[in-house]
Amino acid sequence: MRDGKSRLALIATVTVTLLTVTLGPTAVAADRVAIQAGRVITVSGPEIPGGIILIEDGRITAVGEGLEIPFDAMVIDASDKVVMPGLVEPHTQNGLDVPNENLPVTPFVSVYDALDPVDYYFEDALREGITTIGVVPGHNCVIGGMGRVVRPQGVTVEEMTVLDEMGLKLSMAPKRGMNRMTQMAMLREAFLAVDDHLESLAEKKYVDEHKKGKEEFHYDPNVAREQGRSLIKDADVEDRWLNLLRLTRGELPAFIYCELAMDVPHALETAKERGFFDKTVLVLDADCYKAVDLVKESGRPVILSSVLIYEERDPVTNEKKETFVPGVFSEHGIPFAIQRSSRDDLARGHFWYQAAICVREGMEREKALKAVTLWSAEAIGVGSRLGSIEPGKDADLVILTGDPLQATSWVDKVLLAGRVAYEREKDTRLEKLLKGLPAPSTEAEKPKEESPAEKKEGEEGKPSEEKPAEDAGKTKESGLACGSAARPHLGAAPPHALTSVRLRRTPSLGCGSAGRPHLGAAPPDALTWVRLRRTPSLGCGSAARPHLGAAPPHALTWVRLRRTPSLACGSAALGATALSEE
């Protein structure tokens, strides 16, 4: 590996050397974190009052009461707070510049190429406590392309990625300008095209295999097509059909969008016929509750739409009928993920609000919470890694000021793989949106669940306690307070670095400034440099991600000139690996 990329290794070596000089031994210290929680909502099991969560190298190693905290662990005191697994957005087009191709059948495209890591959406997601996002092409397609599961942090798609091949998006609802008959015809045609391609490929392979320099070679095409099949390798298959071929071999999940109940049987039929039934996830719009029996019988995972209460009108009497859609699935014992409405929706744009609606409409609280965490994670294929607080799972956690279903609760901190990715007290955008709040009537009140109105008042007043933007020094101190001793690089951000971010009104950068340690620790001129060139993706990563930040600016430039962002990201990481091998 190193032979082929000697220049890369060189950069990496320089990088690591610089790193050692600047950061010293702390950079290689074991990454242990302990969270002392007021209450842990594990989702998979019962809630643990006063629980402790131990995290090592980004994974949860233990959760329970009275656990011993390792001496070298960074301790996060959340003893007056509630800890729950990060929320999971199972199916979204947000973060993509354009959700769909113009062409109807595009199994060969991937959201990888359209994902914008610095989209506001990802910053907002952190603020909402969303830690896992299934980014999938939109509904306006026949076969839309490959989705990807990402975390809402990172400067390259690779860094964000949790699962690169989330699955192919298929839609049963007609693409704009089409109707259901053409839609289905096009879908069948796509699979037939794969068949055709494989046949001609088989024939070609058969001929190649048997002709072997003969002048004349006669063969039965039918035999050739059949026997040549086994000679085909994936590399021979045309790129545009490869994903679809893998889908039919059951190697990829399919996310099939059904708009109406009538689409559900078509979806299931197609999946069965084409061999990907076992990998199918149904993405169901509200009307599909009418096909609940079919869904139940199929046993396939379900992602429901954001419309939890579905309104219909009788076409003749105009009488209104309301259906609580998740309730229908819940009553049938079907696990489901729920979505939120667009994030600019005041109420239904929040997962906590959506879950609270479920409880309001009579669903058990446990199910409502699973529908926005564990069941969603399972539906998008990351259920073994994410979605609940269990030993062995990734430490993607949310620390809330109160119960998740209370409107007065706020996301206080978000951890991604055991690292603090968001802190409310450093969220300058939120601070701006909530500015001018009156001073709290009661000081230092610890928020408690079911607390009387006056206490909530105090809790709500909190944002005003936050330091003003100019007072970056103090902000830095609070950053130190939060476990910086274990991670000196966190608190080490010079105050003017924070200020410079704020002054430039770049909330996506500003928000992360301290919450995203790698940014805050960057020297101010590095930030400026980045911004001038409008390449925040490169600017990030500087110190916490030593491989990038420690690289001399010209190295970065070198990388960028060659337009190889994936290399830029990996470059030092690869080098570092190589070094440790030595």
Add this chain to the structure above:
Amino acid sequence: MRQGSVLAVMSSFRPSLVLALVVGGAVAIGLEANAASPNKTADRSAGQVAAEPSGPLVIQAREIYVGDGSVIEGGVVLVRDGKIELVAGKIEVPSGARVIAVEKGTITPGFIDPNAVAGIVSSYSYAEHSSEVIPQMRVLDAINLLSDDFMELALSGVTTVFVAPDTASVIATRGAILKTGEVARVIVPEQAVLATMGSDPTFRGTYNSPPSRFGTVTFLNRRPTTRMGTVWVFRKAFYDAREFAATGKAPDRENDPAALAVLANVLEGSVPLRIQARMALDIETAFRLADEFGLRFTLVEPIEAFKVLDMIQERRTSVVFGPLFLVPRGPRAAAGEADEFCLSTPATLVARGLEVALSAQEQSGEAGLRTQAIFAIRYGMPEQEALKAVTSTPAKILGLDRRLGTVAAGKDADLVVWSGKPFDVTSKVAYAVIDGRVVESERKQP
């Protein structure tokens, strides 16, 4: 008339347009002629329609949120003849009384939306374009009292609404106050006059004012076209009204004498005035105009109030705020007047000691009035203040605080029984009571 004078000026310059303008002018004149003839919808003009009598009702819940900031634990409310007869710790249940008991529930006053858009058949029947100054007209005439909206409002806990005039006019129609339910009941047929600062009167009107084929707003189909024009129309109207009040004669200008008569009442203070002003500059303008004519008014939807807090506090102006939004949509997005906002504005206004009522305006369902209150709380308003902002404060703004807004003996029995705390998203309306009658719905009740 107005269109006519435009015609005269225009025809000398652009003869080719004359035909179109003649048609446009004719339509406009026709509309005004219609408007001038008195409206004779009997039951609506008659004013208040009496509530049907109802039997005694006893409501019991864990808590009563009175609506004035106080909370009564474990109270009982006795309702008779549409009025609250007694609020007490314990009572003897009168014979024949219906008893509603929600063990973990809360009783609140019925919510009041002081700036709702409900029951309007369509926007085409709502924004009047024959003139910019139309306070002689009534929103009530565009309201379908049988609309589903009112049942939906009742079931979401909103028992009284002020149906707001459309903001497409500089001085718009007078709003109506209704009780919701299966059939809305008029309690004040003509209440406040709404004036609008800012760009609503200038950019609206393309879609329903003839001649529409021009596509954009021009002086041919719409005046004014700028903030300057809006202010001028407002000033001219009140100037004329002042003259009308002094001389009893309408100046021979564009404004309808009927309109001036209403505005004279506004000047005198007998008809309340509201001014919608979203941006800080419009709020300033509103205060300036109010000073010029000695007007008191309620400030509606001051999105940028957070920039001029001192100014509002100094005048002690009451405020109707809302809806809250994360990204502006609908009319306020189109107006371009909602680019800068602060989520904590209602909380800040309350903290400044101002009377603040919340409104959901055109939004309903999960964005309705209770959600507005929930998010006002989330964004910093104390819970009981939020309750006031949807009960007693709007009652006061509507001038109905003697009848509505709190759970107190002698007031209208407009009550909501919530399955839990009123501002928990997980609780819902168990019962809505309007004038002592339980609003029955087909929805499941706990």
